Amino acid sequence: MQRFKLPRILLCVGLFWLAGCARQGHEAGVLHVAVEADPPTLDPAKSYDSSSIPFVRVLYRGLVDYDDNAGIVDAVAHSHMVSSDGKTYWFKLRRDARFHHDEKTGTAPGRRVTSNDFRFALERVLDPETASDGLALPGYLAIRGAKEFSEACGKFAEQLANQKLLPAQQADLRRQRAALHVEGIEVRGDDEIIFHLEDADATFLNYLTLPFAYAVPPESVARWGKSFSEHPNGCGPFILEEWVHDGWLRLKKNPHYYDRNLPRCERVNVQMGNKTTLQIMRFERGEIDLLDMTSAFPPDFLRLRDEPQWKPYVQHGPMMDIRYVALNCELPPFNDVRVRRAVNYAVNRQRITSFLAGRATVARGALPPGMPSYNPKLFQYAHDPAKARELLKQAGYKDKPMTFWYSTREGWYEKAAQSIKQDLAAVGMTINLKAVSYGDLKAQAGKRKNVQLAMMGWYQDFPDPSNFLDVLFNTKAITEVASQNRAFYSNRRNDALLDKARVEINREKRLQMYRDAEKIIVDDAPWLFLHHTERYLVSQPWIKGYKIHPMWSERYEFVEVKR
Amino acid sequence: MKGLAKRAAWGVVTLWLVSLITFGLLFVIPLVPTLFAPTKTQTSWPARVSLAFQRSTQLMWTEPPREATDAMAMTIAGAHHDEKTLANIKRDRGLDQPLPRQYALFVRDALTNNLTSYRNGDMVMAAIWRRFGNTFLLAATALSLYLIVAIPLGLATARRAGSGFDRSMLLLSLIAVSIPTFWLGRLLQYYLGYKMGAFSVGGDANLANLPLPALTLAVGGAAYYSRLLHANLRGVLSQDYIRAARARGIGEGKVMWRHALKNALIPLIAVLGMDFASLLSGLIFTEKIFAWPGIGSLAIDSVQNQDTPMIMGTVLFSALMVVLANIAVDIAYRIIDPRVRVD
Numbered sequence A: 001m002q003r004f005k006l007p008r009i010l011l012c013v014g015l016f017w018l019a020g021c022a023r024q025g026h027e028a029g030v031l032h033v034a035v036e037a038d039p040p041t042l043d044p045a046k047s048y049d050s051s052s053i054p055f056v057r058v059l060y061r062g063l064v065d066y067d068d069n070a071g072i073v074d075a076v077a078h079s080h081m082v083s084s085d086g087k088t089y090w091f092k093l094r095r096d097a098r099f100h101h102d103e104k105t106g107t108a109p110g111r112r113v114t115s116n117d118f119r120f121a122l123e124r125v126l127d128p129e130t131a132s133d134g135l136a137l138p139g140y141l142a143i144r145g146a147k148e149f150s151e152a153c154g155k156f157a158e159q160l161a162n163q164k165l166l167p168a169q170q171a172d173l174r175r176q177r178a179a180l181h182v183e184g185i186e187v188r189g190d191d192e193i194i195f196h197l198e199d200a201d202a203t204f205l206n207y208l209t210l211p212f213a214y215a216v217p218p219e220s221v222a223r224w225g226k227s228f229s230e231h232p233n234g235c236g237p238f239i240l241e242e243w244v245h246d247g248w249l250r251l252k253k254n255p256h257y258y259d260r261n262l263p264r265c266e267r268v269n270v271q272m273g274n275k276t277t278l279q280i281m282r283f284e285r286g287e288i289d290l291l292d293m294t295s296a297f298p299p300d301f302l303r304l305r306d307e308p309q310w311k312p313y314v315q316h317g318p319m320m321d322i323r324y325v326a327l328n329c330e331l332p333p334f335n336d337v338r339v340r341r342a343v344n345y346a347v348n349r350q351r352i353t354s355f356l357a358g359r360a361t362v363a364r365g366a367l368p369p370g371m372p373s374y375n376p377k378l379f380q381y382a383h384d385p386a387k388a389r390e391l392l393k394q395a396g397y398k399d400k401p402m403t404f405w406y407s408t409r410e411g412w413y414e415k416a417a418q419s420i421k422q423d424l425a426a427v428g429m430t431i432n433l434k435a436v437s438y439g440d441l442k443a444q445a446g447k448r449k450n451v452q453l454a455m456m457g458w459y460q461d462f463p464d465p466s467n468f469l470d471v472l473f474n475t476k477a478i479t480e481v482a483s484q485n486r487a488f489y490s491n492r493r494n495d496a497l498l499d500k501a502r503v504e505i506n507r508e509k510r511l512q513m514y515r516d517a518e519k520i521i522v523d524d525a526p527w528l529f530l531h532h533t534e535r536y537l538v539s540q541p542w543i544k545g546y547k548i549h550p551m552w553s554e555r556y557e558f559v560e561v562k563r
Numbered sequence B: 001m002k003g004l005a006k007r008a009a010w011g012v013v014t015l016w017l018v019s020l021i022t023f024g025l026l027f028v029i030p031l032v033p034t035l036f037a038p039t040k041t042q043t044s045w046p047a048r049v050s051l052a053f054q055r056s057t058q059l060m061w062t063e064p065p066r067e068a069t070d071a072m073a074m075t076i077a078g079a080h081h082d083e084k085t086l087a088n089i090k091r092d093r094g095l096d097q098p099l100p101r102q103y104a105l106f107v108r109d110a111l112t113n114n115l116t117s118y119r120n121g122d123m124v125m126a127a128i129w130r131r132f133g134n135t136f137l138l139a140a141t142a143l144s145l146y147l148i149v150a151i152p153l154g155l156a157t158a159r160r161a162g163s164g165f166d167r168s169m170l171l172l173s174l175i176a177v178s179i180p181t182f183w184l185g186r187l188l189q190y191y192l193g194y195k196m197g198a199f200s201v202g203g204d205a206n207l208a209n210l211p212l213p214a215l216t217l218a219v220g221g222a223a224y225y226s227r228l229l230h231a232n233l234r235g236v237l238s239q240d241y242i243r244a245a246r247a248r249g250i251g252e253g254k255v256m257w258r259h260a261l262k263n264a265l266i267p268l269i270a271v272l273g274m275d276f277a278s279l280l281s282g283l284i285f286t287e288k289i290f291a292w293p294g295i296g297s298l299a300i301d302s303v304q305n306q307d308t309p310m311i312m313g314t315v316l317f318s319a320l321m322v323v324l325a326n327i328a329v330d331i332a333y334r335i336i337d338p339r340v341r342v343d
Helices: A006-021 A053-059 A115-126 A146-161 A167-179 A204-208 A218-230 A276-284 A298-306 A337-346 A349-355 A385-394 A411-426 A438-445 A466-473 A492-503 A507-524 B002-035 B045-061 B066-077 B083-093 B099-111 B124-159 B164-178 B181-195 B211-237 B240-247 B252-280 B284-289 B295-304 B308-336
Strands: A030-034 A064-066 A072-074 A077-082 A088-093 A185-188 A192-196 A238-244 A248-253 A267-271 A290-292 A314-318 A321-327 A360-362 A402-407 A431-436 A453-459 A527-539
Touching: A030 A276, A053 A238, A053 A248, A072 A077, A088 A204, A115 A146, A115 A185, A115 A192, A115 A218, A146 A167, A146 B083, A276 A290, A276 A298, A276 B181, A298 A527, A321 A337, A337 A385, A337 A411, A337 A527, A349 A360, A349 A411, A349 A527, A402 A411, A402 A438, A411 A431, A411 A453, A431 A438, A438 A453, A453 A466, A466 A492, A466 A507, A492 A507, B002 B045, B002 B066, B002 B099, B002 B308, B066 B083, B099 B308, B124 B164, B124 B211, B124 B252, B124 B284, B124 B295, B124 B308, B164 B211, B181 B211, B181 B284, B211 B252, B211 B284, B240 B252, B252 B308, B284 B295, B295 B308
Parallel strands: A030 A267, A402 A431, A402 A453
Antiparallel strands: A064 A072, A077 A088, A088 A192, A185 A192, A238 A248, A248 A267, A290 A527, A314 A527, A321 A453, A321 A527, A360 A527
């Protein structure tokens, strides 16, 4: 080296800088999205969480889906009918729905979607070996013979796990297992499927809109086994191009999708591992097209919401959830309704929503606004410490420190817990805070006679009041170890109403019953009713068709990316 | 060659020890609190310790380590975990076996490339390999930046050793080395990327996103290497052959670049090799801040998700990188400097 080669080095540095200047994003027809969490699965039988469902529902499709206003419409079904007793559901399939590719040859498009694929999907959910969350939901077990089928599958699995079996015996067991079907799912030819329910269930169609009930080709599951999640093959509007865990996920348009108008963009590029702060920076630089501000740091959220540049593109709507503190009705002091009411009067819930910078509405009861049978005139506990003190006095309450369980998953939980502690101390109740992981909290609060106070949340499975009231307040929802009814609340009048509503076919009557039930529940105060989250989204000016939906958090197939 | 074989053999032993330690941390440590938990009859510490020893032999050799494997089965099960599902998972994954058998299963899976993530069906080695390119790109860029900055700086300060310039550079280097990357990364991202718009703020692994994470790493690294080089150069510059070169009338620039630098760089190779290994085994903070999908972010994600096979995989991979770097450094020395003998 004769001389110091400054020009060359400067050139390198310059190129390096230029590379960094290059901006990605905004391509017509390509939707750029950044999220934090990698979807745990793309297997419809397993997807029951907010990061998997948005992708599973565009890769796969079910018999029915929701329209813009959460009314149920046909999807892969061409038409459907419900018998007058509400026990039989008949579906005729459309003939132009095809799977993404042929599993054997790999060529696109694959074979036609048949009624057998729907039966297979549901039977897979019911098989305990699949370990699907759908098995814990009441909807699929309501099909006649579903419970028996599930138990029989479990027995087969146990027998097959026996290592002393000869190969011939194993093959024999497998053959028997393959011949096993749910009695109440009737398949007539390739185009007809009929569900016979044990009892009438007005929510059955809702269960068919969930990923658990989406068409799954048996040959793909047979080929990939446990790694089926990595090799999805559905009939949805998008095809999976590439998925690198915690890295990126790329979807491309399915040109053979039965609805020729969908999807409205050519591809969706999702980048994982982007924390909200990074997402905001990238959104403002135009690199990503959509931004969910619901859990953004409050100053960032307020700035984006009020900035004139973004204001026209901000939208909000209810998250369809409820945040609450379960007051264990089986343990003192909360076995006394006056103490439970006192807690509701003592806590300043307005202060808690202020931690969220306005992205919440104070709850009246359990049902969120936007839910059918939501009652805007329902009695609401006011912040009234004097009344709380009086109720505690009437109940003869003697202060004994209690443990308040909450999870550390979201930033505001800690503040809310502190705020509640302070409010309760003001009326003479002492609580000690205990922060645990979310999984731990669920496990502990689900155990009977274990936890006195637990701060929890519930997000809808589908927009029907039964999914809140029946699941969270029915005596039937109490179990010994994994109770969904975390207040262990039991009221016979309420149970009777809920049980009647579940099988009632008349929608108006049904909704009225839920309104009545919620009144009883609010009066009994098994929870400290906190608030409902409000979702806030913002999109780039070139994005069209991105709307908050009452059921799905994202509907990528309707989003259009303009030039 | 004999020396290299010996090195390689030691490398295998190192990897085995690392696997034992990682396995111990993940499977055995969760048992400790229960081992020492007070029972109804024995509450005093000496009694609890002796009881713990009794229980530990039983736990080690005959019983499955429930405390650890319960949590692992729950990770695999995800949201849906009833007793039945957990039992099925443990049966399928061999998590209901006693510890030595579990370790044997782990070694078998690791050697046959069958380690599978608990969270999804991902193969551990494939996942690491897929991200290796990203980490390699970042590590190689960072290392080049170290040298591009450190060599001229080292030369300049060595020539004017003890001057005001040298001292101020020393101070600056000290500051640069002490800046933590997690702070510097965010600062650069916010000001250079977001506020000024001069660089991309990150979000994926590609050339456009490379500058800021590389710069974040380079600040400390370049400062460190410039000081290292400075010290080496000063040693070299006082050698006789430098004086001889000057006496022969060779220009100062040529003396520095040709004669002094070459020799001063030799001791750096060992450090560079090890640094490259540690860069390749993942840059946790930098990769996380810029959402650069490399091995470091894989490691931290797997810890957060309690994804045991992935944790063990990334730890073993890091160990492998260090072992390989050691061997590579040895080979490099043999080629560059014949004076060096491995044994």
